[in-house]
């Protein structure tokens with residue numbers, strides 16, 4: 001499995017000079033399939049070197065994680081791809097469907113906390129991480145060492 005951080009900045013990116021300047025957080029995963037974790041508002045810049053993509057995992061419905069959904073549509077269309085699987089929590093999918101008019105390129109795959117998926121050679125575990133509470137990140141007992149990656153799927157979404 002190969003990971004490439006496309007951005008490690010805060011929402012809106014992290015300003016600064018040189019190495020301290022960072023795009024919004026996104027992760028490229030090569031694991032027999034090409035996965036992208038989060039489609040940020042910086043997707044256009046982050047996808048320049050990318051030729052193909054098999055699926056997207058969305059962590060939450062904020063613009064810093066999903067704001068590039070429109071850019072993703074243009075990117076897919078320019079490569080002759082009509083639809084792409086997007087794995088996300090139900091609350092995230094609901095929020096996107098309210099926010100965006102054009103989502104015909106999104107083949108939403110709802111994931112519940114605790115749900116497991118095998119995509120290529122990557123074993124994924126969906127983990128709920130409360131957004132409001134100040135709580136320490138703590139993998140649930142189901143997240144064993146047989147899991148390659150966890151991503152958050154909030155059950156509810158602050159309004």
Ligand SMILES: [Zn+2]
Pocket residue numbers: 011060062063064065
């Ligand atoms: Zn966010």
